[in-house]
Amino acid sequence: MEKKKLDSIADINTDFPQWYTDVVVKSGLVSYSGVKGCMYIPPYGTALWENMKVNLDARFKKLGVENVTMPLLIPESLFQKEKDHIKGFAPEVAWVTHGGEEKLAERLLIRPTSEVLFCDYFASHIHSYRDLPKKFNQWANIVRWEKNTRPFLRTTEFFWQEGHTLHETKNEAMKMTLAIHKLYCDFAREVLAIPMLAGKKTESEKFAGAVDTFTIEAMMHDGKALQAGTSHFLGNGFSKAFGIKYQSRAGKEQYPFYTSWGASTRLIGGIVMAHGDENGLILPPHVAPIQVIIVPIQTQKEGVLKAAKKFKKSIERVVRTHMDETENSPGWKFAEWEMRGVPIRIEYGPRDIENQTCVVVLRNTREKISVNIADLKKELPKLLQRVHDGMYERALNRLNEMTYDAKNMNEITTLANTKPGFIRAPWCSAEGCEDKLKSEFGITSRCIINDTNETKCAICGEQSKYIVVWARAY
């Protein structure tokens, strides 16, 4: 029986990339479309994203953010205005050159991100300090022409939210940038059960056009890093480039300070790779489309379905639940819903009718618990939280156990060659040192977590400036 399970999805420990592809497709999170890097996202995947959206959106709104909708197409001339920005994105934009049969006078690009659109809008709508701060966000799809794609992790078209805010002072803008950075961290921990490594990007890794980029990085099952959300402090460069000016309290003409920040459907890939096991997905209870799957047993027996429907109705108010009434065997259903990552399963059959109980099985530990039907409504939310906590703990233990310290090149070499995971090491801030690790081991700086000048750069031996976490990344 164990063998059969392994037939349907690749072994997580010997072929992780294949396991990932198997699981995201077979669980119904995604389906390949005819265009490379573009995904069909079926109901299960869409429901998961919707649950994530609702939660994130509420958190943004608490910070005073308003949702807006911006166009899909950007005129080339508008895109050209900010030099660093265009340089960063030019290689991966998709161009619209024709309208019907007619060639356009000016090419249009499909947004790879919307800074320039927000700037263009702000330029004609911001006049006074009274118009600030402006805190906008949009839920949108964008296109980046990637060479190599994988569902959710790197796709040509992807879905995300992008926040764009304007502030009077540098200080206030930086506060916003950091508030969002913390928000992403909290969301990952409280909702996705993923512990994050949080910090600042180095010069070479930051967003095109940004002064500072703050990131959250998650450790995947294989020890590789996944950048899961970024918050950028953009200074007032964009304001100047796009002519966003306002009259200050003192009556002077000023350029506001800008932040932008985004988190995407890549988070779904992160959930899959942070929590999954040999049986498939394990979805975080707070966002799982189905939190409790009910598997009735011996459905032909008098009363089983009827009684199951009755208690289903009573728990529907507290959990997202579904009963699998298909004609598949119970064993098939157990395996199927486990593969799809449902956090809790309820088994219910003739045996349970007599005792007024049911068997509750936790997805992450496979622990089986007998629960009185009358207590279900009270117990399920607690058990869901227990699953969440267990998932977080497992991920945190991995993050801690697979993060290593290195003081010099010898130690880095040994770790990079033998230990998957993160390497924490002092760095002098020279780009050459980053390049060296990248070309020799394929590892990049994920983020700066601390300042330090009391030690030596682990790569070149010069005076160190920062403690940096290094890793292979998705």
Add this chain to the structure above:
RNA sequence: UGGGGUGUAGCGCAGUUUGGUAGCGCACUAGAUUUGGGAUCUAGGGGCCGCAGGUUCAAGUCCUGUCACCCCAACCA
């Protein structure tokens, strides 16, 4: 952009070496027996063999071209 691989039923594949009626498993449909860890039997339905040329009496199979997708590197959320 380099390196490797694959296109045959909804999915996974065999068949291609040596040209000769289009196959298997899963899924699907109908019926029966089943049901606490991926049930069994019987009977069915489903194909422009990625696409375009060519060779041949005859092409899934040989030749030429082309397109697409997957994996691994380099770029990115």
